[in-house]
Amino acid sequence: MSTPVDYVVMLPSVDLFAMTRATPRRRDAGTTRQAILDSAITAFTRHGYDGVGVREIAANAGVTAMLVNRYFGSKEGLFAEVVDVSFAQPTMVPRGSDDLAAQIARALVARTAPDAEHLGAFELMLKSAANPRAAEIIQAGIEKHVGARFTDALQGPQRQERAELGLALLAGVWLMRRIIGTSALRDVDPQSLGAYVTRMLETVTEPPA
Template sequence: MAAERERRRDAGRTRQQLLEVARCRFARQGYATTTVRDIAEDAGVNVALISRYFTSKEGLFKACLDTAFAEIRRDAEQTTPNDVAAVLARRIAGAEDSPRRMEGLLLLLRTSGDERIDEMRRGVLRAVSERLAQVTGDPEAVLRAEVVLAATLGIAMMRSSLQVQPLATATEQELLAPLTDLVEGLMGQPMTRRRPAR
């Protein structure tokens, strides 16, 4: 009985480890150039475990997208119209202390060359945009929300891949004012400029 519990615990830990390694690889290298062998090697496990836990590379990518979307959605659900810019600033600037925040955004950017994978990404982007429109009190403003999301993803790309300065090293506090201007201008929501929550 104890051995069975230990195996279950190890299985859960291995699955989570594969998910974290894959998320980092997919975010940094893209879907097409990442192999299941690379992921298994980074995780220090047998490549067959990817099939066991996720069925396929596509299943693993979908699981990575699901976790990224769940995190972004959780941020959105805890956000009021006044907090949208602060939440975006925290997610973008969180790269150094929490790489997962940035990886979730980068995962949505990388093209895959696989139409089914790209459709999954489009679905997540649509859902996030719809949620952002709801948060700001205007469910019809999805197009404007998509522009805000596109700008956020562009900032993530310029910070992580291109290292454009001063954007690449801007702090959460430094990003807050321009992001507030962006959200106010596009979503029509006057906001209080506030210090990011710690």
């Protein structure tokens, strides 16, 4: 009798771990949408509405421009979402405060410091307002979020008018100190600047006699 022979089929070795590493992880819809939004917030705040395009935003998010339009409809729709998200955060005007003027002044001084690394909604506003449609979107965002928050924090008559005057003061300081970078405001002692801004804000935060 012939002796049985075991036949072994030799397969090429496969590094399963390497294959796992090489396979890109699929994003879900929520993660993809958030990546696009994060990229757009940074881009629009740094460069303004007219200074950046959908393709650049998409590239920084690791997606295609077609996918950006799929999620947000258009550049204008994406910008509207950025404005809504940015102004919804109570970073400058807190929700309820017994010392409103001083708290806002401290936040303004810190966020406009020359070495401050974070971006802000006021920077987004100031760099995009030259575009008429962007200005309309910003106006709606202000009235819906930070303007309403400021108005609700005030007592007495003409609260909305006083709140918008306060926001105009904040925007002016932000423009001069952070974007233009005038030397006096750039190099001023932070405590002194905070004291001046507090006194100016008190004219709108305190109810008129």
